[in-house]
Amino acid sequence: MEKPSPDKFWTWFNPVGRETGGWAFILNRVTALGLTFYLYLHLVILSQLATGPQAYDQFVALMRNPISISAEVLVVAAGIMHGLNGIRIVLTTFGFGVTRQKQLFYGLMALALVIILFFTVRMFTA
Amino acid sequence: MSEKWNITLKVSRQKEGETPHFDEYKMEVDPDEYVLDAVERVWAFMDRTVCFRHACHHSTCGACGMRVNNVEKLTCITSIRDMCQDGGTLKVEPLRNFPVISDLAVDMGSLYNRLEAVGARSVLPVPEAEIEKPASTWDPADQQYIRLADCIECGLCISACPSAATSSGYLGPAVLAGAQANGLKRNPELLQLVDAEDGVWRCHSAFECSAVCPSLVDPARRIMNLRTQVFTERFSRLFHKA
Amino acid sequence: MTQTSVSAKVSGEAYGAPAPKSGENTWLWLLKIVTGPLLVIFLAVHFIVNHYIGETGLLTYKDVVAYYQNPLIPIMEIGFLASVVTHSLLGLRGIILDLKPSRNFLKILDWVFLIAGILIVVYGTWLALTIASRGA
Numbered sequence: 001m002e003k004p005s006p007d008k009f010w011t012w013f014n015p016v017g018r019e020t021g022g023w024a025f026i027l028n029r030v031t032a033l034g035l036t037f038y039l040y041l042h043l044v045i046l047s048q049l050a051t052g053p054q055a056y057d058q059f060v061a062l063m064r065n066p067i068s069i070s071a072e073v074l075v076v077a078a079g080i081m082h083g084l085n086g087i088r089i090v091l092t093t094f095g096f097g098v099t100r101q102k103q104l105f106y107g108l109m110a111l112a113l114v115i116i117l118f119f120t121v122r123m124f125t126a
Numbered sequence: 127m128s129e130k131w132n133i134t135l136k137v138s139r140q141k142e143g144e145t146p147h148f149d150e151y152k153m154e155v156d157p158d159e160y161v162l163d164a165v166e167r168v169w170a171f172m173d174r175t176v177c178f179r180h181a182c183h184h185s186t187c188g189a190c191g192m193r194v195n196n197v198e199k200l201t202c203i204t205s206i207r208d209m210c211q212d213g214g215t216l217k218v219e220p221l222r223n224f225p226v227i228s229d230l231a232v233d234m235g236s237l238y239n240r241l242e243a244v245g246a247r248s249v250l251p252v253p254e255a256e257i258e259k260p261a262s263t264w265d266p267a268d269q270q271y272i273r274l275a276d277c278i279e280c281g282l283c284i285s286a287c288p289s290a291a292t293s294s295g296y297l298g299p300a301v302l303a304g305a306q307a308n309g310l311k312r313n314p315e316l317l318q319l320v321d322a323e324d325g326v327w328r329c330h331s332a333f334e335c336s337a338v339c340p341s342l343v344d345p346a347r348r349i350m351n352l353r354t355q356v357f358t359e360r361f362s363r364l365f366h367k368a
Numbered sequence: 369m370t371q372t373s374v375s376a377k378v379s380g381e382a383y384g385a386p387a388p389k390s391g392e393n394t395w396l397w398l399l400k401i402v403t404g405p406l407l408v409i410f411l412a413v414h415f416i417v418n419h420y421i422g423e424t425g426l427l428t429y430k431d432v433v434a435y436y437q438n439p440l441i442p443i444m445e446i447g448f449l450a451s452v453v454t455h456s457l458l459g460l461r462g463i464i465l466d467l468k469p470s471r472n473f474l475k476i477l478d479w480v481f482l483i484a485g486i487l488i489v490v491y492g493t494w495l496a497l498t499i500a501s502r503g504a
Contacts, residue, residue, distance in 0.1 A: 003468065004467060004468045004469050004470055004473070005292065005293065005294075005467050005468045006467045008293075008467065009292075009467060011288070011291040011292055012288055012291075012466075016196050017193065017196030017197050017198075017286075018288075018332075018334060019334070019337050020333070020337075021331070021332045021334055021336075021337060021346075022286075022288060022332045022333075022334045022337075024331075024332070024333075025288060025330050025331065025332035026288075028330075029330075029463070032456075032459050032463075033463075035456070036456045036460060039452060039453075039456055040488075043449075043488065043491070043492065046495060047495065049429065049432060049495065049498075049499055050495055050499075052429070053428075053429035053430065056428075056429040056432075057428055057429050060427055060428065076415065079411055079415075083404075083407065083408045084408075086404045086405070086407075086408065087404075087405065087408065089331050089401075089404070090401055090404055090405055092331060092346075092350055093331070093350055093353060093401060094350075094354065095258070095350050095351060095354055098344075098346065098347040098350050099344075099347065101331075101333055101346075102333075119415070119419070122419055123419070289466065292466045292467065293466050293467075293468055295468065321393060321394055322390035322392060322393070323390050323391045323392035323465055324390075325390075327392040327393070327397050328392075328466070356394055357394060357398075360394040360395075
């Protein structure tokens, strides 16, 4: 039986000597961890809804500052990148576009950039 | 007359268990020489203690895989021109994810054992050597001709794979590619081995294996095909008891 | 070649030793890869609704409650939550699995994740139903 290897945790995030597919993998893991953290934070915060209008509206008002909105943009960006890259993973897993995975990645990330910019503008101006 | 470049060759040095350090060797080379030629020149004229593996010098034996400027290369077919410039530095390190025996030589035993365990064939009928070609489309006439498998067992894919970096138990790209070529239909006993955490599911689609493969095996594509084979097999076993 | 000898050869263990039970299989992977595309759809709806309902999106308690009056919304949100919790826990499990945890650790982890997942979905369902009932 092999020994557990938590000391190798950081080897995933080493971008040296990697290329497109490897960077996509790193991006996917980083966004996955970020989104997981946000998801459970989000669920805890939403419990404010149960306590009534005052608590929730106060909290929302508190969050309407540039720093919080920037953090939210980061979450939205992570979600979009993880989701679109996920589409690439699903397609290639089932044998579609495996030989075109690089083009697929760049195409989807270009699309992600457009959507992220769109939401960024919207979130800062709304 | 041939072109001359002055380069610095940085060679990773370590004996088993030691922390590696770099030794630098300045030399004059023809940029169209191969990286392996430069390493051999160090051994021939500068330092007899440099240890590295090499044999055929024409990309058939798979012995001379190293990391050149951080990227896995078969050094006998990687020209110096492609890796650096005149006056530049060429950094040569042993493959990752294998135990280093000495300097640039690694112990590839795990790869060979695993290839044997999945029954990877080095010679196979011509139609079976192709990726994703279902048995139903094989021309029986072609079945009589055999050829060498594409995989030269150089281990570059294992070295480049981020999943192999975290889990040494992972079968790895070359091995799963060998299993794919064998096929689950003909070798049902492989299912248990590849439908496992150390089998096809450890692959996280980084596609680094296919990027570094010097022999057009395209291991990532073969792993994806093997996944489809695993799905198909598991689904059919739901309805027909094996 | 028997199954045990194949696994034993690969793991370098003595021939004949029983192969350790695998921590990953087709069905777990399938669950992750099916919830993935579902989440893309749910998330698209979630983003668009949160930012485009009304003038500014759902920014006040009143807006949220009004939005939840359509019975399809709580159903969708609960489906979204179940998918996202499944996907995230399986993903996290996959990352931990790469670090070669011991079989005992993995067994405990599986129970913790299963119970935590169920509790989170129950909590989410309660929350969604509570909000929906406030408008009545």
